[in-house]
Amino acid sequence: MAKARVGLYSVKGDALTRTHKFCPKCGPGTFLAEHDNRRSCGKCGYSEVRASEPKAAAPVPAAKPPVKAKAPKPPAPAAAAQAPKPPAPKPGTN
Numbered sequence: 029m030a031k032a033r034v035g036l037y038s039v040k041g042d043a044l045t046r047t048h049k050f051c052p053k054c055g056p057g058t059f060l061a062e063h064d065n066r067r068s069c070g071k072c073g074y075s076e077v078r079a080s081e082p083k084a085a086a087p088v089p090a091a092k093p094p095v096k097a098k099a100p101k102p103p104a105p106a107a108a109a110q111a112p113k114p115p116a117p118k119p120g121t122n
Contacts, residue, residue, distance in 0.1 A: 051069040060067040
């Protein structure tokens, strides 16, 4: 069964021009389908993503105040760190 080729060619005067690209993998005779953001081949699955048009720039939100960094904790005193801890009392003894 033959497929319709309507829309794949245009006629201007005596010239016949192609309106779609050929698939680079499948070769001449296999056209790429035209989608909104890409072209794709229905035979082998090849696809090309089109470059999107630049959109209007989004409004820039108001600047937030800078976040203050937390101050580091001071080191423990040297005398307390070197002093040995007394042993814990055993239960039942005074």
